Amino acid sequence: MNVFDHLFDTSKHLEKDFLLGSKETVSFEKIYSESLKIASYLKATVDQNQHITLISPNSAFFITTYLGILKSGNICVPLNFAIEQGNLDYILNTTESATVFISKPLKRKLKFNTNIHLIDEDESLEIIANQAIVDIDLDFDSNRVAEIIFTSGSTGEPKGVMISHQNIIANTDAIISYLKLTSNDVMCVVLPFFYCYGLSLLHTHLKVGGSLVLNNSFIFLGSIINDLKNHKCTGFAGVPSHFQILLKKSKTFKTEVFPNLRYVTQAGGKLHTVFIDEFTEAFPTKEFYVMYGQTEATARLSYLPPEYIKTKTSSIGKAIPNVELKIVNSNGETVTIDEEGELLARGENVMLGYFKDVETTNQVIKNGWLHTGDLAKIDKDGFIYLVARKKEIIKVGGKRVSPKEIEDVILAIPEVEDCIITGFDDELLGEAILATVVLNNTENKEHMTDKILKECSKHLSLYKIPQKIVFDKTIQLSATGKKRIK
Structure with a gap:
């Protein structure tokens, strides 16, 4: 079964709204029919088993496009809307993606080869207005690839995780x-x-x-x-x-x-x-x-x-x-x-x-x-x-240290708003421990350095105590909300 049919099995004709909110309110029935039109358009223009890229913040445009790609038998490649140009070029070249659904602001910001067909919200609405719904084969191998989700790789190049229709259904x-x-x-x-x-x-x-x-x-x-x-x-x-x-x-x-x-x-x-x-x-x-x-x-x-x-x-x-x-x-x-x-x-x-x-x-x-x-x-x-x-383990003098254990201790200090523990090269120890700390309404960094070290010495072995403590105004977050060092 195509995962599209599984997801809409009992909800496709619901008159209630699937999307609620001040910006967009969209019913199940509308999401279903408009996704089928996108699927029908793709079936007619690119056939199936092609990699189709999708770059957009969360919206009805993202949802109908994503579902339409899955239903059409093509493979969706949803990308971070904050993607760097180099990573975008790498992924488009690797997947040989010739069709990109993209929100208008990102279309103006990012660069694409002229042979790539860009479809923004306006063109998507035109497709929906003019496309007739066609029958799409229901006899479908659920072990086919449905989407490729790219994650950061250890070598610096993104890794594409191939997820099948059955994977999504089971999870x-x-x-x-x-x-x-x-x-x-x-x-x-x-x-x-x-x-x-x-x-x-x-x-x-x-x-x-x-x-x-x-x-x-x-x-x-x-x-x-x-x-x-x-x-x-x-x-x-x-x-x-x-x-x-x-x-x-x-x-x-x-x-x-x-x-x-x-x-x-x-x-x-x-x-x-x-x-x-x-x-x-x-x-x-x-x-x-x-x-x-x-x-x-x-x-x-x-x-x-x-x-x-x-x-x-x-x-x-x-x-x-x-x-x-x-x-x-x-x-x-x-x-x-x-x-x-x-x-x-x-x-x-x-x-x-x-x-x-x-x-x-x-x-x-x-x-x-x-x-x-x-x-x-x-x-x-x-x-x-x-x-x-x-890959997060820090080896201090050959001893393994988990960053989370040290972060737990430092975050329990009332004046600490946030903290992240990382390793840095050290000639003597191989790696040493760096604590990057965000304070809450206090400027006395010398006092706080002493307090952090005292708390760490109370709860941690000597080799787990940070060798360096630096203070920052904030710890940078990725688009998914995960912490990272600037």
Whole structure:
């Protein structure tokens, strides 16, 4: 089955609105029919199995284009709308993409070869107005590639993760199951759709007949609070920085009442325990789902049920439905309780492989198991705890240090608003530890340096104490909300 037909199986003729909000309100029926027109146009003009690029912020234009590409039997390549020209050129050349759907502001900003057909919102509306819907083969191999999501590669070149129609179907159904989503759910979306976490919100709410409120202005915290209240949102999904910013920078968020908010989800990295505690204390009746996943697994691999948020706070939980997880040591043997090893995953949501990169695919998928590159351990109750990503581990004098452990200590200091731990070259130690710290309303950096070092010495071994502490006004975020050093 084509994933388009799976997602619209029961929702295609709903008269209710799928998109809610002041900027765009669009019904299920309109999304369905306009996506079919885009699919029909592509079937007539480019046939199928072609790579079609999509560059746009979250919008009805993105959604109808994305769904139309999937339905047409072509392969969607959704790209970060903040993409650098060099990466864009690389991806267009690698995928041989000759058709690009692009929002008008980005069309003016980015450069394209003259042989590439650019379709903006205006041309898309013309297609929708004039295109007749044609029959598209329903006898469809669900193991065909549906989309390629590019992630940053270790060599500097982006890696294309090939996701099949079946991958999306399997992951969508599993997420709906454990979040208990229904047609009554309304999700406030701040995550971009070019990111697998953002796409999972689109997929799940289409499937159950729920609704989305698109908010592309997270820096305006008042707009988030207003959307949650005005549109009676039942769900909010974010990466760690979203929760940190709401808790630290909004003066009113923790005192607000959100009567319709049923649950929140957090993935895209570890949210430090201090922030989970702060959120759950402010909103004790809201369900807090800690989740873990990778683009290579379509989106999701594990979740921590809300009832364990107090007793297993730093755990990523257990496998989602129809996924197997195990932790193995360097010999490939399953670890014992509290023993560190690499986390492996198996299920229908695991990618087909990396685009045009068989060698790396074979390094990451072995005997049907996805090697996540994450170090983890398991407790006596079967709950999994991430220790660190292999590539994030800092080796100080041969000893392995997880940045997250040090960040936990520093972020617990009241004057600290944000912190990121990285390594730097050191002749004696090989690597040494650098703490980049954002302070909250204090200018006495010398005093704060002493306080940070004292707190670290109380809770950490000597080799884990930062050798350098620098202060900055902010820590830069990527378009998906993940932290990075400038």
